[in-house]
Amino acid sequence: xxxxSWNINxxxxxASKGLKEWLQATEADVVALQEVRATPEQARxxxxxVLDGWHLEVRDAKRAGYSGVALLTRxxxxxxxxxxxxxxxxxxxxxxxxxxxxxxxxxxxFPNGNGKDRDLSRIPYKLEFTAAVRDMAERMAKGGQRxxxxxxxxxxxxxxxxxxxxxxxxxxGFTPIEREALDSWITGGWVDSFRRFESGPGHYxxxxxRFGVRQKxxxxxxxxxxxxRGCAKHLVHAxxxxxxxxxxxxxxxxxxxxxxxxxxxxTAG
Numbered sequence: 001x002x003x004x005s006w007n008i009n010x011x012x013x014x015a016s017k018g019l020k021e022w023l024q025a026t027e028a029d030v031v032a033l034q035e036v037r038a039t040p041e042q043a044r045x046x047x048x049x050v051l052d053g054w055h056l057e058v059r060d061a062k063r064a065g066y067s068g069v070a071l072l073t074r075x076x077x078x079x080x081x082x083x084x085x086x087x088x089x090x091x092x093x094x095x096x097x098x099x100x101x102x103x104x105x106x107x108x109x110f111p112n113g114n115g116k117d118r119d120l121s122r123i124p125y126k127l128e129f130t131a132a133v134r135d136m137a138e139r140m141a142k143g144g145q146r147x148x149x150x151x152x153x154x155x156x157x158x159x160x161x162x163x164x165x166x167x168x169x170x171x172x173g174f175t176p177i178e179r180e181a182l183d184s185w186i187t188g189g190w191v192d193s194f195r196r197f198e199s200g201p202g203h204y205x206x207x208x209x210r211f212g213v214r215q216k217x218x219x220x221x222x223x224x225x226x227x228x229r230g231c232a233k234h235l236v237h238a239x240x241x242x243x244x245x246x247x248x249x250x251x252x253x254x255x256x257x258x259x260x261x262x263x264x265x266x267t268a269g
Contacts, residue, residue, distance in 0.1 A: 001029055001030075001100075001103065001255065001256040001257075001260055001261065002027055002028045002029050002030075002253060002254070002255045002256075003028060003029065003030045003031075003032070003105055003148060003150065003225070003253060003254050003255075003256075004026055004030070004031045004032070004252065004253040005031070005032040005033075005034070005107060005150045005151050005152075005153070005223060005225065005251065006019075006022075006031070006032075006033055006208075006223075006244075006249060006250070006251040006252070007033075007034040007035050007109070007151070007152040007247060007248075007249035007253050008033050008034070008035060008036065008246070008247050008249075009035050009037075009247040009248055009249070010036070010037040010038070011033065011036045011037065011038050011042070011043050011046045011047065011070070012033060012037070012038055012042065012046045014246050014247055015046040015047060015247035016165050016269055017245070017247070018244065018245055018246035018255035019246055020047065020049070020050045022244055022246070022251065023047070023050050023054075023157065024050055026251075027077070028253060029073065029074045030073050030074070030098065030105050031071070031072040031073065031152055032069070032070070032096075032105065032107025032151055033070040033071075033072070033107070034068075034069050034092075034109035034151050034152045035065070035067065035068065035109060035152070036058060036060065036067075036068035036069060036070045037060070037066060037068050038065075038068060039058070039060050039064045039067050040056075040058040040060060042071055042161055043052060043056065043058045043060075044058075045057060047100065047245035049246070051072075053074065053133070053161075054072045054073065054074065055060070055072065055073045055074075055075075055076050055077070056070060056071070056072050057070065057071045057073075057082070057096055057098070058070045058079050058266070059082060059083055059090070059093045059094075059095065059096040060091075060093045061091065061092045062091045062092075063092075064172045066092070066093075067093045067094060067109055068093040068095065068109075069093055069094060069095060069096045069107055069108065069109050069151070070107075071096045071097065071098055071105070071107050071155075072101065073098055075100065075144065077098035077099055077100050078099050078100060079098070079099045080096070080097070080099065081095075081096065081097030081098060081099065081104070081106065083096070084132050084133065084136060086132060088125075088128070088129075089129050089132060089247035092111070093109075094108060094109045094110070094111070094129060095107070095108045095109075095133060095163040097138050099145070100261055101211060101261040101262040101263060102144060102145055102146050102260075102261060102262030102263075103145070103148075103231070103256070103260045103261050103262070104137075104140055104146065104147045105148060105152075106133065106136075106137060106147065106148070106149045106150070106223075107150060107151050108133055108149060108150075108151040108153075108156045109151055109152050110126060110129060110133075110151065110152060110153045110155070111125055111126040111129055112126070112154050112173070113126045113154070113172035113175065113178060114172045114239070119131070120172055120175065121178060121185070122172075123172065123175065123177065123178065126154070126178065127177070127178075127181050128132070130181050130182075131181075133149060134149075134185060134188075136252065137149050137199050137228070138228075141154065141228045141230060142250070145230075146227075146228060146230045146234070146255070146260050146262075147225045147227070147228045147230075147231055148193075148225055148226070148227045148228075148231050148254065148256075149190075149202075149224075149225070149227075150224065150225035150226070150252070150254065151223065151224075152206075152222060152223050152249065153182065153222055153223065153224045154172075154173055154222055155173050155174070155178045155179060155181070155182045155222060156168075156173055156174050156179070156220045156221055156222055157182050157183065157192070157221075157224075158179075159177060160200075160201045161204075161220065161221040161222075162204070162219070162220040162221065163202075163218040163219055163220075164218065165215065173220065173222060174220075182237070185226055185259070186226075189228070189229050190226045190227065190229075190233035191203050191226065191227045191229065191231075191235070192224060192225075192226060193196065193224075193225040193226070193227055193232070193235055193238040194221075194224070194225065194238045194239075194240070194244060194252070195256045196232070196235060196238060197237065197242055198238075202217060203240060203242075204217065204219025204220055204221050204242070205219055205220070205221050205222060205223035205240055205242075205249055205250050206219055206220045206221075206222050206223065206248055206249045206250075207219040207220075207248060208248070209215055209248050211231075213250075217242075223249055223250075223252045224252070224255045225241055225252060227252075227254070231256070231260060234256045234257045234259055234260035235254065235255075235256055236255050236256060236257055237253075238240060238252075238253065238254045238255070239252065239253050239254075240252050240253075241253070
Protein backbone atom coordinates (compact mmCIF):
# COMPACT_ATOMS: atom_id res chain seq x y z
CA UNK A 1 0.00 0.00 0.00
CA UNK A 2 1.89 3.06 -1.30
CA UNK A 3 0.77 6.57 -0.39
CA UNK A 4 2.23 9.73 -1.92
CA SER A 5 1.73 13.40 -1.10
CA TRP A 6 2.62 16.59 -2.94
CA ASN A 7 1.91 20.28 -2.45
CA ILE A 8 1.46 21.18 -6.10
CA ASN A 9 1.03 24.96 -5.78
CA UNK A 10 -2.07 25.04 -7.98
CA UNK A 11 -3.44 22.10 -9.96
CA UNK A 12 -4.05 24.06 -13.15
CA UNK A 13 -0.48 25.34 -13.15
CA UNK A 14 1.05 22.03 -12.07
CA ALA A 15 -0.84 20.13 -14.77
CA SER A 16 1.38 21.80 -17.34
CA LYS A 17 4.56 21.49 -15.25
CA GLY A 18 4.86 17.74 -14.82
CA LEU A 19 2.01 16.76 -12.49
CA LYS A 20 0.21 14.73 -15.15
CA GLU A 21 3.37 12.90 -16.15
CA TRP A 22 4.16 12.20 -12.50
CA LEU A 23 0.66 10.80 -11.91
CA GLN A 24 1.02 8.53 -14.90
CA ALA A 25 4.38 7.24 -13.64
CA THR A 26 3.71 6.92 -9.90
CA GLU A 27 3.19 3.51 -8.35
CA ALA A 28 1.18 5.05 -5.50
CA ASP A 29 -2.19 3.57 -4.60
CA VAL A 30 -3.28 6.85 -3.01
CA VAL A 31 -2.09 10.39 -3.77
CA ALA A 32 -2.78 13.38 -1.53
CA LEU A 33 -2.45 16.83 -3.09
CA GLN A 34 -2.30 20.17 -1.31
CA GLU A 35 -2.76 23.74 -2.52
CA VAL A 36 -5.02 22.55 -5.31
CA ARG A 37 -6.50 26.06 -5.64
CA ALA A 38 -9.44 24.89 -7.73
CA THR A 39 -13.01 23.68 -7.51
CA PRO A 40 -13.66 19.95 -7.99
CA GLU A 41 -14.82 20.68 -11.54
CA GLN A 42 -11.71 22.72 -12.33
CA ALA A 43 -9.43 20.05 -10.89
CA ARG A 44 -11.13 17.33 -12.93
CA UNK A 45 -10.80 19.41 -16.07
CA UNK A 46 -7.11 20.08 -15.45
CA UNK A 47 -6.37 16.37 -15.01
CA UNK A 48 -9.01 14.95 -17.35
CA UNK A 49 -6.64 13.07 -19.64
CA VAL A 50 -4.87 11.23 -16.78
CA LEU A 51 -7.77 10.45 -14.45
CA ASP A 52 -8.60 7.10 -15.99
CA GLY A 53 -8.11 4.53 -13.25
CA TRP A 54 -8.34 7.06 -10.42
CA HIS A 55 -11.11 8.10 -8.06
CA LEU A 56 -10.81 11.81 -7.17
CA GLU A 57 -12.15 13.71 -4.16
CA VAL A 58 -11.53 17.46 -3.82
CA ARG A 59 -12.16 19.68 -0.81
CA ASP A 60 -11.92 23.25 -2.05
CA ALA A 61 -11.90 26.51 -0.14
CA LYS A 62 -14.76 29.00 -0.22
CA ARG A 63 -12.27 31.63 -1.34
CA ALA A 64 -11.58 31.09 -5.03
CA GLY A 65 -8.03 30.13 -5.96
CA TYR A 66 -6.96 29.53 -2.36
CA SER A 67 -5.77 26.45 -0.47
CA GLY A 68 -7.70 23.26 -1.26
CA VAL A 69 -6.81 19.57 -0.97
CA ALA A 70 -7.48 16.48 -3.04
CA LEU A 71 -7.15 12.73 -2.78
CA LEU A 72 -6.75 10.34 -5.70
CA THR A 73 -7.21 6.61 -5.09
CA ARG A 74 -6.80 3.59 -7.36
CA UNK A 75 -9.57 1.70 -5.54
CA UNK A 76 -12.78 3.27 -4.39
CA UNK A 77 -12.48 3.69 -0.62
CA UNK A 78 -14.95 2.30 1.85
CA UNK A 79 -15.63 5.89 2.91
CA UNK A 80 -14.47 9.41 2.07
CA UNK A 81 -13.64 11.83 4.89
CA UNK A 82 -14.66 15.31 3.80
CA UNK A 83 -13.04 17.76 6.16
CA UNK A 84 -13.14 18.11 9.92
CA UNK A 85 -16.78 19.08 10.32
CA UNK A 86 -15.75 22.54 11.52
CA UNK A 87 -16.37 25.46 9.16
CA UNK A 88 -13.38 27.38 10.56
CA UNK A 89 -11.14 24.87 8.83
CA UNK A 90 -13.36 23.31 6.18
CA UNK A 91 -14.10 26.69 4.60
CA UNK A 92 -10.37 26.85 3.80
CA UNK A 93 -10.30 23.37 2.25
CA UNK A 94 -7.60 21.87 4.45
CA UNK A 95 -8.40 18.18 5.00
CA UNK A 96 -9.64 15.24 2.96
CA UNK A 97 -9.35 11.56 3.71
CA UNK A 98 -10.32 8.03 2.83
CA UNK A 99 -10.79 4.76 4.70
CA UNK A 100 -9.83 1.36 3.31
CA UNK A 101 -10.76 -1.35 5.78
CA UNK A 102 -8.96 -0.48 9.00
CA UNK A 103 -6.54 1.88 7.22
CA UNK A 104 -7.25 5.62 7.11
CA UNK A 105 -5.37 8.19 5.01
CA UNK A 106 -5.79 11.85 5.99
CA UNK A 107 -4.31 14.40 3.60
CA UNK A 108 -3.85 17.83 5.16
CA UNK A 109 -2.68 21.29 4.20
CA PHE A 110 -1.68 22.82 7.52
CA PRO A 111 -1.85 26.62 7.67
CA ASN A 112 1.11 28.93 7.45
CA GLY A 113 1.44 30.92 10.66
CA ASN A 114 1.92 34.24 8.87
CA GLY A 115 -0.80 36.82 8.41
CA LYS A 116 -0.96 39.22 5.50
CA ASP A 117 2.01 41.19 6.83
CA ARG A 118 4.12 38.14 7.84
CA ASP A 119 3.32 38.96 11.45
CA LEU A 120 2.80 35.39 12.80
CA SER A 121 -0.83 36.30 13.50
CA ARG A 122 -2.14 33.02 12.04
CA ILE A 123 -0.17 30.80 14.40
CA PRO A 124 -3.11 30.41 16.84
CA TYR A 125 -5.33 29.30 13.94
CA LYS A 126 -2.62 26.92 12.77
CA LEU A 127 -2.33 25.39 16.24
CA GLU A 128 -6.11 24.99 16.49
CA PHE A 129 -6.23 23.23 13.13
CA THR A 130 -3.33 20.98 14.09
CA ALA A 131 -5.03 20.02 17.36
CA ALA A 132 -8.32 19.33 15.55
CA VAL A 133 -6.65 17.01 13.03
CA ARG A 134 -4.80 15.15 15.74
CA ASP A 135 -7.97 14.81 17.82
CA MET A 136 -9.87 13.35 14.86
CA ALA A 137 -7.04 10.96 14.01
CA GLU A 138 -6.61 9.76 17.59
CA ARG A 139 -10.34 9.13 17.94
CA MET A 140 -10.09 6.94 14.86
CA ALA A 141 -7.07 5.13 16.30
CA LYS A 142 -8.89 4.47 19.56
CA GLY A 143 -11.69 2.97 17.47
CA GLY A 144 -9.27 0.47 15.97
CA GLN A 145 -8.25 2.31 12.79
CA ARG A 146 -4.66 2.53 11.55
CA UNK A 147 -4.11 6.16 10.60
CA UNK A 148 -1.53 8.05 8.57
CA UNK A 149 -1.71 11.85 8.41
CA UNK A 150 0.38 13.26 5.60
CA UNK A 151 0.77 16.46 3.68
CA UNK A 152 2.24 19.91 4.04
CA UNK A 153 2.59 20.47 7.80
CA UNK A 154 4.25 23.87 7.23
CA UNK A 155 6.58 23.20 10.18
CA UNK A 156 10.15 21.93 10.40
CA UNK A 157 10.38 19.73 13.47
CA UNK A 158 14.06 19.90 14.40
CA UNK A 159 17.16 21.86 13.39
CA UNK A 160 18.18 18.98 11.14
CA UNK A 161 15.00 19.58 9.15
CA UNK A 162 16.09 22.86 7.59
CA UNK A 163 19.33 24.06 6.07
CA UNK A 164 19.61 27.29 8.07
CA UNK A 165 17.95 26.85 11.47
CA UNK A 166 19.63 29.74 13.29
CA UNK A 167 18.29 32.63 11.19
CA UNK A 168 14.80 31.09 11.08
CA UNK A 169 14.01 30.66 14.78
CA UNK A 170 11.52 33.54 14.57
CA UNK A 171 10.14 32.56 11.19
CA UNK A 172 6.75 30.90 10.82
CA GLY A 173 7.33 27.18 10.47
CA PHE A 174 10.19 27.15 12.94
CA THR A 175 9.01 29.15 15.93
CA PRO A 176 9.25 27.31 19.26
CA ILE A 177 5.48 27.05 19.70
CA GLU A 178 4.94 25.52 16.26
CA ARG A 179 7.77 23.05 16.80
CA GLU A 180 6.39 22.13 20.22
CA ALA A 181 2.99 21.41 18.67
CA LEU A 182 4.58 19.07 16.15
CA ASP A 183 6.81 17.51 18.78
CA SER A 184 3.75 16.67 20.86
CA TRP A 185 2.63 14.28 18.10
CA ILE A 186 5.95 12.41 18.29
CA THR A 187 6.11 12.30 22.07
CA GLY A 188 2.47 11.17 22.01
CA GLY A 189 3.39 8.06 20.05
CA TRP A 190 3.10 9.14 16.41
CA VAL A 191 5.92 8.01 14.10
CA ASP A 192 7.63 10.36 11.65
CA SER A 193 7.79 7.85 8.80
CA PHE A 194 10.74 9.38 6.96
CA ARG A 195 12.87 9.52 10.10
CA ARG A 196 12.20 5.83 10.71
CA PHE A 197 14.49 5.18 7.72
CA GLU A 198 16.69 8.29 7.42
CA SER A 199 18.31 10.07 10.37
CA GLY A 200 20.76 12.28 8.50
CA PRO A 201 20.67 15.96 7.41
CA GLY A 202 20.14 17.49 3.99
CA HIS A 203 16.73 15.99 3.26
CA TYR A 204 14.18 18.67 2.40
CA UNK A 205 10.79 18.93 0.72
CA UNK A 206 10.38 22.68 0.17
CA UNK A 207 12.70 25.32 -1.25
CA UNK A 208 12.27 29.05 -1.72
CA UNK A 209 11.72 30.04 -5.34
CA ARG A 210 14.60 32.50 -5.16
CA PHE A 211 17.18 31.80 -7.85
CA GLY A 212 19.63 29.02 -7.04
CA VAL A 213 18.12 28.04 -3.69
CA ARG A 214 16.87 24.62 -4.75
CA GLN A 215 20.03 23.86 -6.70
CA LYS A 216 22.04 24.55 -3.53
CA UNK A 217 19.57 22.47 -1.49
CA UNK A 218 18.82 25.28 0.97
CA UNK A 219 15.49 23.85 2.02
CA UNK A 220 13.05 22.81 4.71
CA UNK A 221 11.51 19.41 5.47
CA UNK A 222 7.91 20.42 6.11
CA UNK A 223 6.02 17.72 4.18
CA UNK A 224 5.54 14.77 6.50
CA UNK A 225 3.77 11.46 6.95
CA UNK A 226 2.93 10.76 10.59
CA UNK A 227 1.60 7.31 11.47
CA UNK A 228 -0.07 5.94 14.56
CA ARG A 229 1.73 3.08 16.32
CA GLY A 230 -0.75 0.57 14.94
CA CYS A 231 -0.13 1.87 11.45
CA ALA A 232 3.64 2.30 11.78
CA LYS A 233 4.23 -1.36 12.63
CA HIS A 234 3.28 -2.10 8.99
CA LEU A 235 5.59 0.62 7.58
CA VAL A 236 8.15 -0.71 5.10
CA HIS A 237 9.54 2.39 3.37
CA ALA A 238 9.40 6.20 3.23
CA UNK A 239 10.96 8.54 0.69
CA UNK A 240 11.27 12.00 -0.86
CA UNK A 241 11.38 12.78 -4.59
CA UNK A 242 13.48 15.98 -4.73
CA UNK A 243 14.26 15.43 -8.41
CA UNK A 244 10.58 15.96 -9.30
CA UNK A 245 10.00 19.54 -10.35
CA UNK A 246 6.83 21.52 -11.05
CA UNK A 247 6.29 23.03 -7.59
CA UNK A 248 8.35 24.59 -4.81
CA UNK A 249 7.65 21.36 -2.89
CA UNK A 250 8.61 17.85 -3.93
CA UNK A 251 6.51 14.69 -3.54
CA UNK A 252 6.96 12.44 -0.53
CA UNK A 253 5.79 8.88 -0.04
CA UNK A 254 5.30 5.99 2.37
CA UNK A 255 4.71 2.28 1.83
CA UNK A 256 2.93 -0.13 4.14
CA UNK A 257 2.60 -3.90 4.11
CA UNK A 258 -0.80 -5.11 2.86
CA UNK A 259 -1.71 -6.17 6.40
CA UNK A 260 -2.30 -2.50 7.25
CA UNK A 261 -5.71 -2.87 5.60
CA UNK A 262 -6.89 -5.52 8.03
CA UNK A 263 -9.38 -7.93 6.46
CA UNK A 264 -10.17 -5.71 3.47
CA UNK A 265 -7.45 -7.26 1.29
CA UNK A 266 -9.01 -10.70 1.61
CA THR A 267 -12.56 -9.48 0.98
CA ALA A 268 -11.58 -7.14 -1.88
CA GLY A 269 -10.16 -10.04 -3.91
